[in-house]
Amino acid sequence: MNIIVTREMVDSITKIIMKLSEKHIIRLMLIFVLVVAVAALIGYRYWDRDHEGELALTFYGNVDMREVQLAFMVQDRIVKLNVNEGERVTQGQLLGQLDTTRFESAVRELEAQLERAHQQLSELEAGSRPQEIRKAQADVAAQKASLVETEKSYRRTLELVHEKFLSPQTLDDARSRLDVARARLKAANEALSLAVEGPRKEVIAAARASLEQTEARLKHARKDLLDTQLFAPADGVIRSRILEPGDIATPAKPVFTLAKLEPVWIRTYVPETQLGRIVPGMQAQIRTDSFPDTVYPGWVGYIASTAEFTPKNVETPALRTRLVYQVWVYACNPSNALRLGMPATVVLNIEAPRTGTDIPDCAPAQ
Incomplete structure (x- = not known):
């Protein structure tokens, strides 16, 4: 449908504009600027979503840490154990005691x-x-x-x-x-x-x-007398208490399993097609379902040299039948919120410098 603009219509619009006050003109200009800004923001978000895969790599894995099997260095009967499962211990803390009669003599x-x-x-x-x-x-x-x-x-x-x-x-x-x-x-x-x-x-x-x-x-x-006492070799959490007072302890029988608090890493798996984009020292951001709003800084610390089949516990069905490479992403864990086995999402920033030396300081997570 064609719209015919007549001279009378133009004159009418001109008269309306002339009648508007200066305050109304300013309001119209602000509304126009706001509309343009909203449109630009929406457009950028759609553009960022389309290019997100090019700027970062996302992987899934689980929190892992080193474990220590703690045992007495000598053989005798256990008389006392000072900690239970789940308790945090510090380096040098006394965990258990054997009968000392034979060793004192x-x-x-x-x-x-x-x-x-x-x-x-x-x-x-x-x-x-x-x-x-x-x-x-x-x-x-x-x-x-x-x-x-x-x-x-x-x-x-x-x-x-x-x-x-x-x-x-x-x-x-x-x-x-x-x-x-x-x-x-x-x-x-x-x-x-x-x-x-x-x-x-x-x-x-x-x-x-x-x-x-x-x-x-x-x-x-x-x-030998000193070894009748069992001390924590590092800061950590007691995962399991295997023996009890009255049991005969030997160097071959662990008493506790200790999960060390440092270092902490995310064990994840990378397909071969993306392996070339990852280098040791690459910066990473780590999130968990337990604290979705908390970002833990990290860095790539280990890349396996041989491929393996994707473990079944990786929650990506499309990757379960592919050959992948194991990658450890070390994490800053100052508040000890990352626990052994916790699922985690790792985002690697491929735009960061690839020198392998730009490792972040483990400051408290924001």
Whole structure:
């Protein structure tokens, strides 16, 4: 249908505009500007939705963290456990205690042996006492005097035998007594020499080695006594309590399972077609269903070198039959809101620098 604009109509519109006040004209201009701004915003949102897949990659996975199996280093009966499942623990916190009777007895026994070894070594290193040397000297003097008297007796016996007053057998007996006296003097001189020189260096070295051996055994016994206590190796949460007081603990039987609070990562899977767009250090945003309005900053920390079939727990049916690569996206978790196994959505910003070094600081999530 054609609309014919006549001169009369133009004149009428002109008269209407002329009649409008300045206030009405300003209102009309504001309305026009507002309409243009709304239209531009709607257009940008539609454009951003169409190009969203080009600016970011979205993947799905679950929160993962390292777990530690905690066990006593020695074997005995458990007398006390201080924590239960779900409790948070700090590094160095005492978690459990074994019966210490056997280990305390071993320590006391070795401490006594060590004291005895110290005394024996000190005695050897000190050498002979002055009294022992003087006694050895006195023994030498006594043997010399005995030898002199024996020699005189032998000479008298020899004269009497030559004069036929005594039998030759008597001379043989006197000669034997003389030989014995000489041997005793020699033995006394050797004893005096040993007393003056003191113990041999080999004997002292053997005593020192025995002392060091006892010290090593005592150190091991004290370590066993300390190992009757179980301490938390890191901050974390007790996932499971496997044994109870009264059970026999061994190094091969874990008592607790500890989930460490750091590091935390999202284990996700990337198809081969998108693997080339991901590099270590790439920035990421992580969201969970539990806290949908909270964004946890993160970064790509690990990319598998071999492909695998998509695990069944990945909630993307189209990917379950494809070969994918496992990727770990480390997350900042200052409030410990990310829990083991929690489903999470990961958005990777492919426009961020690909240097692999732009890793965000783990500040509290906004």
